[in-house]
Amino acid sequence: MTNLEKSMESLIMVFHHYASEDKDGKTLNKKELKKLIQNELPSFLKSQKNANVVDSIMKDLDQNKDDKLDFEEFIPLVVGLSMACEKCYVLHEKKGTK
Numbered sequence: 001m002t003n004l005e006k007s008m009e010s011l012i013m014v015f016h017h018y019a020s021e022d023k024d025g026k027t028l029n030k031k032e033l034k035k036l037i038q039n040e041l042p043s044f045l046k047s048q049k050n051a052n053v054v055d056s057i058m059k060d061l062d063q064n065k066d067d068k069l070d071f072e073e074f075i076p077l078v079v080g081l082s083m084a085c086e087k088c089y090v091l092h093e094k095k096g097t098k
C-alpha cells in the first residue's frame with residue numbers, strides 16, 4: 001500500500017474504532033468525538049483555549065443536526081486540520097531557509 005492509502009485506511013479505522021464504543025458504530029456521538037480528539041489530536045486540543053471546543057466542533061460539523069457525526073461529517077475536521085498543518089509546515093520551511 002502507498003502512504004496515502006495507508007493514511008486513508010487509518011483514518012477510517014480510527015473513526016470506526018471510536019464510533020463503535022456504543023451500539024451505533026456508524027456515527028460518533030459527542031462522548032466518542034471527545035475521546036477521539038483527546039486521544040488522537042492532543043496537540044490540537046492543547047492549542048484550543050475554548051473549553052467547549054468539542055461542542056463547537058460538533059455543532060460545526062453536524063450537518064443534519066442529529067448530535068452525531070457520520071464519516072462524511074467527520075472528514076471536514078480532518079481536512080481542515082490538515083490544511084492548517086500544511087500552512088504551519090510551509091511556514092516552518094520558510095523559517096528554516098533563513
Ligand SMILES: [Ca+2]
Nearest residue numbers: 019022024027
Ligand atoms: Ca457511536
Ligand SMILES: [Ca+2]
Nearest residue numbers: 062064066068
Ligand atoms: Ca449528523
